[in-house]
Amino acid sequence: MSNVLEKQQYYTEKYRPQFHFTPERNWMNDPNGMVYYNGEYHLFYQYHPNGTTWGPMHWGHAVSKDLVHWEHFPIGLAPDKHGAIFSGSAVVDWNDTSGFFEGGSGLVAIFTHADTYPDSDRPRQRQSLAYSKDNGRTWEKYQGNPVLQEESITDFRDPKVFWHRETNQWVMVLAAGQTIRVYTSKNLIAWEFASEFGEGHGSHIGVWECPDLFELPVDGDSNQKKWVLFVSIGNDPNYIEGSRTQYFIGDFDGKTFFNHQDPELTLWIDHGRDNYAGVSWSDVPAEDGRRIYIGWMSNWRYANITPTKEWRSAMTIPRVLGLKKTEEGIRLVQNPIDELQSLRHEKIVIENEIVAPGKNLLANVKSNTFEIIAEFEVGSAAEFGFKVCKGAHEETIVGYDLVKQTLFVDRTNSGEAAFHEDFAGKHESHLLPANNKVTLHVLVDQSSIELFGNDGVTVITDLIFPNQDSKQIELYAKNGEVKLNSLELYTLKTVWR
């Protein structure tokens, strides 16, 4: 095959996302080690380089200047005598607290080494370090690994580290069974136990994994900040939702996290099935000020058997996180990063139209790689929204149910689904119209839907596996009319060719 042809066919396989991150081939799960340094965003990820199912974990590596176009790099961290490389984070050690950088700065990765206890099958998970003096190109494991262990706890993993300015120290949040432990350090090497959070709070229907802890302004007001703790929860056979991520909102004093919500309340970051183990970028410059997040767009319930061949799994698009006061209390908001707008290609605009049964204002559009931003003013229609990736025998419905007051994605009839009995289905979440309006921001990319309702206060992320020719889009209203105040639809360019 000529190089030109190879280039044209790159990332064109069935179901291959065009503007989401996927590895060229083989298995990927959690995002890891996300850090910004010297003009580059690093994304590492749980990677099995020798197969399309979970296996001995490495850290795959990609680099981007804009969080949209990614360059694949060689594997960052590979298993060694201490075991496989499970999830973890990376930070810039600006002041050489670790002593790895001869007084300069550099990158330090803090990750879980996973093996088994000597002469036993019992899993052993310990925290270790690696550092890079060349902008993440090559990594050296720390000689003194592991740096943190605790024999009494089996599930002891996924360190997320950040610099806490107020107390002048490093803070690590770490999943420990069904709690989150906080450790502190002056040098990233010696860690001291500070506190434990979780018992009696939120959901405990699975093992706790992949925590993240950061501060966010409420309604953009930097004088009013709250700390947010993310905790992913593993798949449990008794809960059809599979693996998903909850969050807590409260305060943090450098040692202890205080939950300000009712401990019985569980807040989910996403109401779809396919957003797990997500965490945020470290060291995004203060001038930028964003807290940027990415999640693994799959679910442990079926992640190993989704119907892709060459690779398995994608990341969500990067999202900006915020907090917003709502009628129900302060809630997390997520929205696509602005950088994605650089992919906008053909544009369709509709304004002030009535949507009614039997009339499809998007009948002429065909795409399965696009973005829609629409504002509706609720009327008599019981339900409205979009049928996307629509073909002769399939469609995915993305919409709002005015009767139930729910935002939903219905993938019951979205395409290939037989690989797992729990895949087909409708996923919904309570959402009230705001001033009588509902906004739907939808991103469709071949085999995924991301739906942001009312400026990101409710999010639904779902995989779908439709036929590649199912490209029709229908703007619909059911049992009545709805006013479409505005709609912008953009087809989106690929980032891979």
Ligand code: FRU
């Ligand atoms: C979450 C997780 C982590 C672990 C990693 C192993 O999806 O189970 O807790 O470090 O995946 O690949």
